[in-house]
Every structure is written in C-alpha cells, then in structure tokens.
Amino acid sequence: MNLFRPVVSSFFILLLSACQLSGNSKDENKSTVQQRAENAYLSQEQAFSRSARVSNVNYNLEFSLSEKSVFAATSHINFQLDNANIPLTIDLNDAQITQLLVNGKAVTPKYNQWFITLPANVLVEGDNKVSVSFTREHSTDGEGLHRFQDPVDDKVYLYSHFEPAAAQQMFALFDQPDLKATYTMSVSAPADWSVITAMKESRVEKKGQVNTWYFAETPKLSPYNFSLHAGPYKVWEDNNAKYPLRLFVRQSVADQVKPSDWFQYTTQGITFFESYYGVDYPFAKYDQVLVPDFLYGAMENAAAITFAEGSFLTNGEMSKSKRERLANVIMHEMAHQWFGNLVTMKWWNGLWLNESFAAFMATLATAEATEFTAAWRTFYAGGKQGAYRADQSVTTHPIEVPIPSTANAFDNIDAITYSKGASALNQLRFLLGKETFRQGIHQYLSENAYKNAVLDDFIGSLAKASNRNLDTWKEQWLYNAGVNTINVRFECVNNVITHFEINQTPDEATQTLREQKIQLALFNIEGNKLNKVKSLPYIYNGKTTKVTELNGVQCPDLVYPNYEDWGFVKVQLDDKSFETAKEHVNKVEDPLLRSMLWQSLWDSVRDGQLALNSYLDVALKNISEEQDYTILGQVIGQLELSKSYLNKIYGTNHTYVKSMALKLEQLAWNNTVHHSGNNMRRWFDAYVNVTSTKDSLTNLHELLTGKKVIDGLVINQDLRWDIIKQLSRFQYNGADKLIAKELESDGSDTGLKSAIEAEVIVPNKATKDNWLAKIHDSNTDMQFSKLRSAMTVLYTSEQNNLSELTAEQRINTLVAIDAANDHTFMRNYGRYLIPMNCSEQSVQRLQKAANTFTDISSGTKRSLLMALQSDERCVMIKNKMNIQ
Structure with missing residues (x-):
C-alpha cells in the first residue's frame, strides 16, 4: 500500500482489524504457512502465524563479553509448539553459528544470516528446547549490541538497542512483540565492568580477571524491552527511594553529570505514576544508563533505560531548558515501564499508542510532579507545533496506520506519532473528564498486565469508564489524517x-x-x-x-x-x-495565551498571509519586553529561522538581509548583557547562532579567549565549541587553528564530533566536496555518528551557492545512495542533504525527482516530498515579501 496517502481506506482498517483478531487465534494457519521471505524483515502475517503456534517462551541466555569486537553467546530457547509438522523459523542476524541443538539433538543449521529454519522432523508437539551457540561482531550503528571505544582512555563500553527488531543482532529468538517471554541470563565479562539488564544481579562469581554475572528470571517481556549493557561504567546509587536507583555513565564524562537531578526527577516520577496509574512499578529496581552514539533520545528498556549522552551531558551548570528536557525524558521512558513494558502492543501498528501515551504522560508528570509546572506550555511551543507541521505536510498520515512488516515499523515515526497522538489523548481527557480518563487507564493496565493488547482494548477501557461509545471519536481522530x-x-x-x-x-x-x-x-x-x-x-x-x-x-x-x-x-x-x-501581544498577561498569539503570527507567515518582514517588525518591537523563558525560546527560534529564510531568499549581501542581520545581532547582544541567569544564557545562545558580521565575530573571539567577560556568563566547553563553529562558519581569521587547539584540551567523543562540525561548516568548496565524498562512500570505516555530525552542517542557509554546486549530483545519486544504505542513514541524509535552495529551479528539480524516482524506499520518498514542500513554502514566503 501507499503509506503516503493521507487517508487509510476502510478496506485497510478492516484488514488491520482482521489481522488483530486472527492474531488471537491459536487455530490460525495450522495447515499451511506462507514461506518466509529471504530477507531481514518479518511481515505481520508471518509474525501472527508464528505466534499462533508458539507460546510459553523462556530464554536462558549465556554471553561471553570482552573488549574485543566479537562476542560469543548461547541462546537456550524453551517454548511450547502447536502444529509441529511444519517448519519454524528463529531469528538471528549475521552470526557465525557454532552449534545448533534441537530437543537435545545436533542439527545442521539451515541459516541465511537472517533466520534459522528448523525442519518439522526435529520439532515436537508441546515442549521444545532449541540451543544456538554462535559468535558475532558487535554493531557500531546503534542497534543490536553496540560497541564504543572511548577516544579519551580507550575503555570499551557496550549497550543494546532492540527496537523495533534488532534483538536478533544479540541473541537467537522469536523477535516480535506479541511473543512475550521470560529471560534468565549469565554474562562473563572483565572484572572491572558493570553488567546491567532488567533484573539486578543475583550473584557474581569472580574468576581472576573475569567475573560471571547471574541474573534471575525476568517478568514476561517483549524482546524489544529486554536489554544488556556492560562496561567499566561509573555508577551512582540512591537507596533512599521505594526502589533502588542507579545511574551509569562512561568514566571520562562522569564530571558532566549531576546525579542528584536524575535521582530527584526519577523519585518524583515513580511516586507520581504509581499514584496516577494505581498500579505499582512492575520491576524491582530502576537503572538509567547514559550511552554514546545513541540513535534516539532514549529507550525504555525494562528497568534499564538508555539515554543519549549528547542530550544530557553538560560542561557546567545545566540550563533550565536542558533540565526540563531531562525531567521530561525521564518521565517519558518511565511512563513506558507500565504502558509499553507491562502492557505491550501486539504489533508495530500500535507503536503510536506507546509513544503518544508516553509523550502525554511525560508532560503531565513533569507539570504536576516536578519544578517545571509550565511543562504544558513547553509542549505547546515545541512538540505540538511539530505535530501541526507534520499534519499539514504532504506526508501526513493517520495516527494509526497498518505496518505490513518490520521494515516499515519506523516509516511513520514522527511528530504525528508522538505529539499529535499525545494531543488527541489530552483533548480526550478533557472530553471525558480527568478522573474518568484516569480510571480508564487504571483499568487498561490492570486487565492487560504482562500481556499484549490492541487499540480496542485501550479504547474499550476508556469507553467503559466513561459509559460512552468512543467509536466515532476513534474513527475521527485515529484513522483520519490532517489538522482542522x-x-x-x-x-x-x-x-x-x-x-x-x-x-x-x-x-x-x-x-x-x-x-x-x-x-x-x-x-x-x-x-x-x-x-x-x-x-x-x-x-x-x-x-x-x-x-x-x-x-x-x-x-x-x-x-x-x-x-x-x-x-x-x-x-x-x-x-x-x-x-x-499584532499590536498588543505584550499586553497579554497569560503566558500560554501570549505564546499562542506569537504562534498565530508565525503561522500566518508560513501560510502566506503575513509578510516575513512584517512579522520581523512586530517581533523586534516586542520581544525585548518578554521575560518568560519558554516564550523567549519560542520566538528566538522563529527569529533564527527567519534569518535562515532571508539567507536563502536573498543571500547575505542583500541590503535588507545585512540590515536585519545587524539588528538581530544587536538585539541578542543587548538582551544578553541586560539579563541574568537562564534568560541571559538563552539570549547569548541566540547571539552565537545569529552572529555573522566581523565586529560580532571578533566579539565572540574575545569572549572565547577571555579578553572579554560578561558578568554571570560562564563560557563552558559546550559554548566554546559553539563559538568556534560559528567563527569557522564565517571564516574568521585563525578559526582552523582554534579547532586544533581546542581538540588538544577536549579530545572526548563530543569534542571530536564538534571538531568535525567546525571543519565541515567552513564555506570552502574543497572541504564540502571532501566530506560529501566521505558521506557517499558506502565502504567508509568512519562511524555513522561522526558522519551524521558532518551531515547536519554541510550546507548551511547562507551557503546556498555552495549547495547548488552539488545539488544535481545529490539528486541524481539519491536512488543509488538509498539502495546502498539503511533507514537510519537515509533518515539523516534525507533531512540534511536533499537540496532545498529556495528557488523555482530547486522546486522543479525536486518535483521531477518526486515524479520519477520510483525505486527508492518509502522513508526516502517521504523525505523527498517533505523537502519539496519546504522548498515551495520558502518560495511562497519569498514572493510574499514586500521589500525592494
């Protein structure tokens, strides 16, 4: 089906419902099973066919870990099987199998590097046991069992990430969410390592330089909720709460973490959620692990949550916005421990409900349980605006969509999945009443604990609590796209x-x-x-x-x-x-309403109703009076985006653009020196981002070198790199030497990535061509996380001329680039490197590609269509401008 259609037809809704119903039947496909496709992906039909036969799954896992790039493991899989007269597949990705035992007998593996096919003659009705011993290379792309070697001290750290179906990169299993299982595990690892998973270790046996860690059986979990993290992590513990809390981070960045913040928000969250849900936290401990090279913000592994380091490490005092984000993300992953881990979706079409509910509950918990009482305003200005944009995009989609295969699980992971879904749930809470809504959630969690559930289970619980039929609501909000x-x-x-x-x-x-x-x-x-x-x-x-x-x-x-x-x-x-x-926005005392009015003004620019220069006149006139931290961030973001539009529309040498650039610099600088605390930092960050004139660049250089000081502003390591990147961006004299010198004092992973960005961002054709070649080289040995850093800054808004030089090349090779790389690479490539140069020529080039590129993945086609729409909007904004 075409996932880019804005409406899911009634046929597909009926098909999805039929699949959901058939997945509950043990009689499905008993006589015939469709042969599984020879690829890495599992279709919904194949998954439901397998779960109709397989039940009562238990994994006993043995791992041998070291600092080497290869690990060894054995998966003992115990399960009950119906209909043993047909083959059965077990998922295992890219491993070297050393032994396969089925019900105690050695079997020659029929293995295609994606799954093992067990012939019917080795299977029996009822209880079966399969043992798979193998070795495998660690992954380095953020999935499976990822390996990272710290450039500072060469220590090796491992962590797992399995969503949607990457557990098979670490052990042999039935890798689908509706085959929940219990897990028992033992891990041999260097004696100075920590080993972290869903359960606290029951004992550790020491044997010289190697320890063996033993973990008790877990509650029933879907495979993607299980995890294994290991390495010489620095650990902090807090045993003062109801459940033992631990926080892990690499040793070389331990001084960039403030554990008290983590433990405070975690304790507040567990207390809030247990009260709101009326269901106790379902696990025995709560671990949180900061990890490098992470693909996403965080992941809700049961009782062993992982967080992307880059978002939560800080050199110096964490800004207010970062602390609020920390609190919110902790709450988001914690909400999943009940809604996602305790009760789990049956198939990936239910992923939106997991994420929407967690986004909704994270905002509610942050607002009601932490110091950030204005969290709903932050949600409005951030995530909700992203949802409005996505829902007005050519690539909009219903909240609930069919997912035919694990290949498509993340096709529609966007602001609709998270923030529109959260907004729909929030307005349903107002429609039903807050307490009625809460009672429905309690009923849903209580009735489906340790099970898989589908959308109708969730809606049915709310309907029962409210004594109201919600079928019409479900149809209007979940199966129809678009914002009214x-x-x-x-x-x-x-x-x-x-x-x-x-x-x-x-x-x-x-x-x-x-x-x-x-x-x-x-x-x-x-x-x-x-x-x-x-x-x-x-x-x-x-x-x-x-x-x-x-x-x-x-x-x-x-x-x-x-x-x-x-x-x-x-x-x-x-x-x-x-x-x-327009005339009186600053006279509005209610900060949420003031934020919404500012948003209405900006929306009118995006919709072609208000000229961008007219918006800038209003913003420059009013924003200096604004004292609210959240609104400042919202409007400053709009001002920075306005500058990007002007750069693309006119170039940096246009008289109006020069004049506006100078005004924005002066605005940000004057407000920096006239504010203190968090607002000072917010304005200074804006100053760094908008600075482009020689005098202001010199000002930044003097702040970097200590020749100039602003009382109350600390130029920490993060800011130092931000300043160096901006100096390099506009070829400030000696910027290249500043990069090299800074690397001498900060050779951390963050420092290396920042240095790459500072090098790539320089407006030099040879540099751009060199890095574009590295990005395009499918055989490069450079880590993806570093390539991703380069992608983000390769062509900035004022470098349209440089972007145009390779625009045809990037478009003409897009099909080949898409075929040679996975969805993670292409998601970033599509966002940053599909050329959008705000001209009729650029629009026509993108339109031609969208019309003719039929052999690209759905994710890349989506990125291409979004790029086209963004370029068309830029041209519209250009045509609306009323300056000479």
Whole structure:
C-alpha cells in the first residue's frame, strides 16, 4: 500500500482489524504457512502465524563479553509448539553459528544470516528446547549490541538497542512483540565492568580477571524491552527511594553529570505514576544508563533505560531548558515501564499508542510532579507545533496506520506519532473528564498486565469508564489524517454580542469534521492590559456551531477559541483579533495565551498571509519586553529561522538581509548583557547562532579567549565549541587553528564530533566536496555518528551557492545512495542533504525527482516530498515579501 496517502481506506482498517483478531487465534494457519521471505524483515502475517503456534517462551541466555569486537553467546530457547509438522523459523542476524541443538539433538543449521529454519522432523508437539551457540561482531550503528571505544582512555563500553527488531543482532529468538517471554541470563565479562539488564544481579562469581554475572528470571517481556549493557561504567546509587536507583555513565564524562537531578526527577516520577496509574512499578529496581552514539533520545528498556549522552551531558551548570528536557525524558521512558513494558502492543501498528501515551504522560508528570509546572506550555511551543507541521505536510498520515512488516515499523515515526497522538489523548481527557480518563487507564493496565493488547482494548477501557461509545471519536481522530482549522464569527450591536459561531474547516484531503471540547476566551483592551472578559468550555461539532451562551456579552477586542490549549486544532484569528494580537501581544498577561498569539503570527507567515518582514517588525518591537523563558525560546527560534529564510531568499549581501542581520545581532547582544541567569544564557545562545558580521565575530573571539567577560556568563566547553563553529562558519581569521587547539584540551567523543562540525561548516568548496565524498562512500570505516555530525552542517542557509554546486549530483545519486544504505542513514541524509535552495529551479528539480524516482524506499520518498514542500513554502514566503 501507499503509506503516503493521507487517508487509510476502510478496506485497510478492516484488514488491520482482521489481522488483530486472527492474531488471537491459536487455530490460525495450522495447515499451511506462507514461506518466509529471504530477507531481514518479518511481515505481520508471518509474525501472527508464528505466534499462533508458539507460546510459553523462556530464554536462558549465556554471553561471553570482552573488549574485543566479537562476542560469543548461547541462546537456550524453551517454548511450547502447536502444529509441529511444519517448519519454524528463529531469528538471528549475521552470526557465525557454532552449534545448533534441537530437543537435545545436533542439527545442521539451515541459516541465511537472517533466520534459522528448523525442519518439522526435529520439532515436537508441546515442549521444545532449541540451543544456538554462535559468535558475532558487535554493531557500531546503534542497534543490536553496540560497541564504543572511548577516544579519551580507550575503555570499551557496550549497550543494546532492540527496537523495533534488532534483538536478533544479540541473541537467537522469536523477535516480535506479541511473543512475550521470560529471560534468565549469565554474562562473563572483565572484572572491572558493570553488567546491567532488567533484573539486578543475583550473584557474581569472580574468576581472576573475569567475573560471571547471574541474573534471575525476568517478568514476561517483549524482546524489544529486554536489554544488556556492560562496561567499566561509573555508577551512582540512591537507596533512599521505594526502589533502588542507579545511574551509569562512561568514566571520562562522569564530571558532566549531576546525579542528584536524575535521582530527584526519577523519585518524583515513580511516586507520581504509581499514584496516577494505581498500579505499582512492575520491576524491582530502576537503572538509567547514559550511552554514546545513541540513535534516539532514549529507550525504555525494562528497568534499564538508555539515554543519549549528547542530550544530557553538560560542561557546567545545566540550563533550565536542558533540565526540563531531562525531567521530561525521564518521565517519558518511565511512563513506558507500565504502558509499553507491562502492557505491550501486539504489533508495530500500535507503536503510536506507546509513544503518544508516553509523550502525554511525560508532560503531565513533569507539570504536576516536578519544578517545571509550565511543562504544558513547553509542549505547546515545541512538540505540538511539530505535530501541526507534520499534519499539514504532504506526508501526513493517520495516527494509526497498518505496518505490513518490520521494515516499515519506523516509516511513520514522527511528530504525528508522538505529539499529535499525545494531543488527541489530552483533548480526550478533557472530553471525558480527568478522573474518568484516569480510571480508564487504571483499568487498561490492570486487565492487560504482562500481556499484549490492541487499540480496542485501550479504547474499550476508556469507553467503559466513561459509559460512552468512543467509536466515532476513534474513527475521527485515529484513522483520519490532517489538522482542522477553526475560526469564530461574531456580530455586535451597541457593544454587545448578538451572534457568535464557531466555524470548522476540515483538512482538504480527508474532509473529516471532528468533535472536540475547547475553551472560548474573550478579551478586551483596558489601559495597558488585555483583560479576559469571559471564558466558556464548549463542545463544537460539524461545520458551524452556534454559541448562544455568549449573546449579550461585551463585544471583544480579541477572541481565542482554543484557550488553555485543550484541543488539537489550528486557530485562525478573526480580523479584529489578528490586529489586536499584532499590536498588543505584550499586553497579554497569560503566558500560554501570549505564546499562542506569537504562534498565530508565525503561522500566518508560513501560510502566506503575513509578510516575513512584517512579522520581523512586530517581533523586534516586542520581544525585548518578554521575560518568560519558554516564550523567549519560542520566538528566538522563529527569529533564527527567519534569518535562515532571508539567507536563502536573498543571500547575505542583500541590503535588507545585512540590515536585519545587524539588528538581530544587536538585539541578542543587548538582551544578553541586560539579563541574568537562564534568560541571559538563552539570549547569548541566540547571539552565537545569529552572529555573522566581523565586529560580532571578533566579539565572540574575545569572549572565547577571555579578553572579554560578561558578568554571570560562564563560557563552558559546550559554548566554546559553539563559538568556534560559528567563527569557522564565517571564516574568521585563525578559526582552523582554534579547532586544533581546542581538540588538544577536549579530545572526548563530543569534542571530536564538534571538531568535525567546525571543519565541515567552513564555506570552502574543497572541504564540502571532501566530506560529501566521505558521506557517499558506502565502504567508509568512519562511524555513522561522526558522519551524521558532518551531515547536519554541510550546507548551511547562507551557503546556498555552495549547495547548488552539488545539488544535481545529490539528486541524481539519491536512488543509488538509498539502495546502498539503511533507514537510519537515509533518515539523516534525507533531512540534511536533499537540496532545498529556495528557488523555482530547486522546486522543479525536486518535483521531477518526486515524479520519477520510483525505486527508492518509502522513508526516502517521504523525505523527498517533505523537502519539496519546504522548498515551495520558502518560495511562497519569498514572493510574499514586500521589500525592494
């Protein structure tokens, strides 16, 4: 099927439901089984056919680990089997099998490097035992059992990452979420290592330089929730909470972690979730491990959560935004311990519910259990805006989509999966009532503990708790793509409302009208304030909803029809409200509403209703008065994006662009020196990002070298690299020597990646060509994490001319690049290196590629279509500009 269609047809919904139902039947495919395709992926049909035969799975795993690039292991797989007269496959990726025993008998492996096929004549009805001994190279791409050698001290660290189906890169198994199993494990490893998994070690046997760690049997887990991490990690422990807490990090970066923050947020989270869910934490301990080269932000492995180092290490005091992100990500992965690990989706079409629910619960827990009480505002300004963008994209998709194979599990992992789903759940909470919603969640977790569940189980629990049929809600919100728009129309006589209505415009592709509970809020200008006259909770449905309750209310200067952000809907301000927002945004006392009005102004630029230069006039006039940290981050981000648009549209030598660049530098600098604390840091980060003129670059250099000091601002190692990258970006004299000198004092993994970025970002054709060749070389021995660093800065917005020199090459080789690389590589390549140069020529080039490239993966086709739409938007913004 075409995953880029905005609507899932009724046929596919029925097909998915049929698959879900058939997956619960032990009679499925007893007589015939479709032969498994000879590739690395498992189809949903094949997975459900296998789980219809296999049950009561237990793994007894033995590992021999060392600092070498190869590990050895034996998987003992115990399971019950129905219909033993047909072959059975066991997943194991790219291993060298040394012995295969089936029910005690040696068997010659029928193995294609993806899975072992066990012939029927070695299988029996009922209890079976399969033992697979093998060796395998560690992975270095972030999946399977990843190996990392620290460039600072040469110590070796291992960690696992299995989602969606990479456990087979570490042991032999049935690698699918609906075959939950128990795991018992023993691990031999160097004596100075720690070994971490779902259970705390039951004992450790010491034998010279090698220890053997033994772990008790786990509760039932899906394979992707299991894990193994090992190495000479630095460990901190906190045994003061209800459950023992541990934090692990590489020794060379241990001084960049503040354990007290981690333990504080973790303790707050466990207390909150146990109370909210009404279900105890399902495991015996809580470990968190910071790991290098991680592909994602974090991963919810049962009781042994992994976090990407780059997001959470800090040289110096962690900024407020980083601490809030830390709290939120801890809460996100913790929410999964119940919703995902305790109760697990049956197949990958349910991944959205895991992630949406965790995103929703993380925000709720951060707001209600930590110091970051404004977490919902952060969600609005960040994740929710990403969801709105994704849902208005040409590549939008329903929240729930069929996933035919593990090859497609991550095809639609985006802001719709996370933040739109979270927003839909949040507005459902308002529609049903907060306590009713909570009761439904409790019922769902209690009834499905240690089992697999499907969407109807979740919706059924909420429907039962609310005594309400939610089929229509499910159809409207989960099976139809696109974001709807609402606006209000009102009439006034003698300064009072005589008519008020909410108008809903559906997404063009789906024409779906939705029911939603929102708050209407009316405001009037009084002196130097915009005061709220009235707020009214209201459920709208259909194209037009009349609100007679507002008749007789004072005629407003501004109406906001999604006050306090209950709903997931695009707000189009009426003309009077739009003018009020432009002129009086700083008179709004409510910070969430102020944030939403700023967003409405920026959305009007993206939609072609407001010229970018007009937005900049409003922003430059008002933003210096803003003291709210979250709103500052939101608007500064819009200003930085505006500068990128101007660079692409006109180039850096255009008079207006030069003038605006100077104004943005002065704005950021003046606010840096006139603020303190977190707001100072936010403005200074902006100053580093927008600086391009000679005087400001000299200013940065003097701050870097200590010739100039700003009271209250610490130029830590992270900032030092940021400054060096910006100096290199604009070829400040001696920037190359600064890179080499900084590497002498910071040869860490972060330092090496920062140095690569500082080298790659320089506007030099030979440098660009050299690094593009490295990225394109499928036989390179450079780690992917370093190639990814290079991709992010190879062509910046002001380097359009350099980008254009290789644009045809990148487009013409896209099909070959896609064929030669995996989805992880292409996700990053598609984001950063498909050329978008904001011209009619660029749009036509992308359009031609989108029309003719039929032999590319669905993920790369998605990236190509998104690039085309972004380029078209840039051209639209260019045409809307009203400067000479």
